[in-house]
Every structure is written in C-alpha cells, then in structure tokens.
Amino acid sequence: MVKSSLVRQALILVALAFVPGFVQAIFFWDKVSWRSPVPASEMVTVTQARAWGENTIWVDARPDNEFARDHVPGALPLNEDRWSELLPQFLAAWSPEKKVVVYCSSEGCNASREVAHRLHKEAQLANVFVLEGGWEEWLKEKR
Amino acid sequence: MNDAPTIKHQTSNFLNFVWRIVDVIVGGIFIYAGAIKVFDPVQFAIDIDNYKILPWPIGVGLAFYLPWLEILCGLALILRRLYLGGLSILTGLVAVFLVATIAAKVRGLDITCGCFGHASQNWNFSAHLALDLAILGALLALSFRVMSGNRLQDAV
C-alpha cells in the first residue's frame, strides 16, 4: 500500500518538475551551449580557418615569450597580461568582414577561449573563433 | 482523573510538532538549494560537469531540471502533500550526490561547490560531507518515522 503510493507520488513530482525546467530551458535556449562547454559555432579547425584565406586575422593568446619564438605568420599577439596595450593594434587591423581566429598552445589551454570571450563580450566583435587544437594543431597541419 | 492518557497525548503532540519542524527545516533547505541553482543554471551545469561523470549535454539537462525537482520536493515536505514521494526522491538525490562527491574526491578532482551552488564555494570537503550526512540523517529519520506507521494517515 505504502509502496504504491510512494511510487505514485514520486512519479507525480518527477513529472511536475519537468514543466518549470522545460520553460526555463526555453528561456535559456540560446544562452547555453547545449552540445559542449564551448559553443560549437565558436570553434574552428585549422583547415577551415586556412580556407578563409585573407579574410582571417590570427590572434596569438600565448605569453609574449612563446609568441616571440614562433607564431602563425601574420598573427597578432593579444594576451591577458598586456590586454589594454595589445588591443589597440589588433583593432587597427580589424574590420567587420574579417574572421578572428584565436589560438593558444593546445586543446587543453584556456587562454584562447578567454581572449575570444573578451573580444566577443567586451569589444562586442562578431565572428570570433577559437582554433581547435591550438598551435600544436597548426604545426601538425603545416607538414 | 484520566491523567495518563492526557500526558501521553501531550507528549505525542509535542513529538509530532518536533517532527513537523524537521520537515520544515529539511524542506526549506532543499527549496533554498534549488532556488540558488534556478538562478544560475549555466553555473550549475559547469559544476555538474566538474564531477566528470556525465556527458555535458546530460549535465545541462539536469542543471535545468534538478533544481525544480528539489524545490517541489522541499515543498512536498513542508506542505505534506505528496510527502512520501518527496521524501524518497530527496533521500535518493542526497545519496547519489554523496557517492558522486566521494568518487570525485577519490579521483583527485577537487569539487568544492555542490548542492548549494556557488554559495558554498568557500567550504572545504569535510564541511560539505558533514552537512550532507546530516541532511541524509534527517531524511532517513523522517523515513523511519513514516515506515513505523506513526502518522501514515497524515502523509497524503
């Protein structure tokens, strides 16, 4: 007796909770990336980025010394250590029809995502992408 | 003349009152915990993802669903409607959460935020564990009480 009413009540609660949960999910539909922690549209592969050709601005989010050692040809440095110093020169090279591709050392490092996020949120630039695999992946594709 | 039954009645009333307080406190805790997470589902999704047990899309779904389930079950406890169902769901939730927390700790993941969202981010593992065990204890005590048939007719 108790068991069946317990199950019945539990099922009612479980079902009821779907309603506000679903409504809230609708509200947040485009504010949440449903498939991966970083929205899929924000990531781009080396091949895709190179296919964009001249329309691409490459942004190197790694520390200064790594940039100095080697970087994607034509890439501009932009990191969070010297953000306000490096941003103006990046903006000078930017124009609305360009696509910005930000990279850091590899898939695991977070700097590219953070720089891309700031360009998107603070400077409100559209078409800002994070390079999948980062500098490591670029080196692989170069061969 | 009939003192014995009156005292027994008073004691029983007092005990029931105490149990009701427990209902309200525990229910209130879950409503609070749920409400905090309702306001920032994205952060909760990230917190779930930190346990590295579930794939991201499922975590996001849970982030939108679980807080409301907590609120509804907390209300069930306080209002004594669907009481049994609410009690069993909450007990299950806390148990699963405890296992996940211990599993994360064993794997070396450092999880400091959990059922209280980012409000509890300053607490350490032991404090979290202690609180969760206390909540589980209260839930189990309430369950025992219902099982022993004391107030079965009140639990609608």
Add this chain to the structure above:
Amino acid sequence: MKTHIFAFTLSIVLCLTARAGLKWDQTAIELHPTVTDKQAIGHFKYENTGDKPVKFKSVKTSCGCTAAQTQKEEVPAGEKGEITATFNIGERTGTQVKTVTVETDDPANVTTVLTLKAVIPQQLEITPTFVFWGQGEAPKPKTIVVRAAKDFPVKHLKVTSSSPDFRAKVEETGNGQFKIDVQPQETNRLIASTLTIQPEDSQKIFYATARITNARAVQ
C-alpha cells in the same frame, strides 16, 4: 536502510584513511586580491604523515600565467612544507581558476590537483570597449555604458580622448551608471583614438577604443 548507512560510513572511513602519505591542509584556495595587486599567491601547505619520504615528480600549472614552486624536492616523513602558487593577474578580470597538478611517488596519492581561485575585483564594467564607424558612415555619436561595481561607488568619471579627432562626453545616468557619447569629426580617414576612463579618486585607469574601420559597415 540501515545496511546502506553502514556501507556509506564504511566507504567514507576507508576513503579518508587511504591517504597515508602527503596530507594537504587545503587543496583549494580562494584569494581576493585588491585592485592594485599584481599577483595573487596561494600557499598550499602539506605534511608527510606517512612513514616514508615522498618525492615530488612534477609540479605543473594549467597556464603560463601561474608559477608554482616547491621548496623541497623530497619530503622526509613527518616533515611539513608548502607549494607556493603565484598567479600573475595581468589584466585579467572576473574569477580566475588556475590549477597546479602535483605528481609524487606516493602510491596512495600519485596526482593531486591544487586549485587556486582568484576573485579579481572589477571596478568598472565598460560596454562596449570598442566603438567604430565604417569609412563614409555618418559621424553620429555612439554610446559606451560604464557601470560601477557595487563595492566601488564612483562619483565622477573622467574621460579623455587621445586624439582631437574624436570627442567624448560623459554623462551620469544615476545608480552608479555613466554614459559616454563618442563622436568622430569625420569618417573619411582611418583615424582612431584611445579613450582613457578614470574614476575619480582611483589609481586605476580603464580604456576604450574608438576608430574608423575600412569597410562600409554599421555596428
């Protein structure tokens, strides 16, 4: 029910006693650097509660902005020490989480992840930090909204333009909010200006950029 509680308690006890080597005071530290701090330093203290010396095989940080140092390579039994994690704030904002992964030769505790969370105070929120006009676009004013954080009330905002080609006008809109109207003299040349935004009584300076870009686009 009772057997479940027993199993739980047992597993918890087992988990907690399994760590016989290095015991950490805290594996997660939250720091609150001030507005003028350049670094946030976390001291992760440990003690070797085992009976064998523990050697650090590697100490790696999650990013180049964080350096972690261990005072000693090997910790004798019973000894205490610490791993110092220094996070260079740079111009980072918001809550930054950096980790230090420590590998030891202690079989019960090979990898430990130390988490350093720095909550960087944000005095002003500037939206957007970049306004632009396409070449040939009508030189109408564009607005930058500046919001002061709740813990940092700002009475007055000083805004200067690095170039006379751009004019910036500040207006207080109440509730700790300001709006800056930026207007270029003309949009035919590819000119630019750095706007310096400084709250009264503050040492910190914030920036925004205004420029003419070489495409006919409306922001």
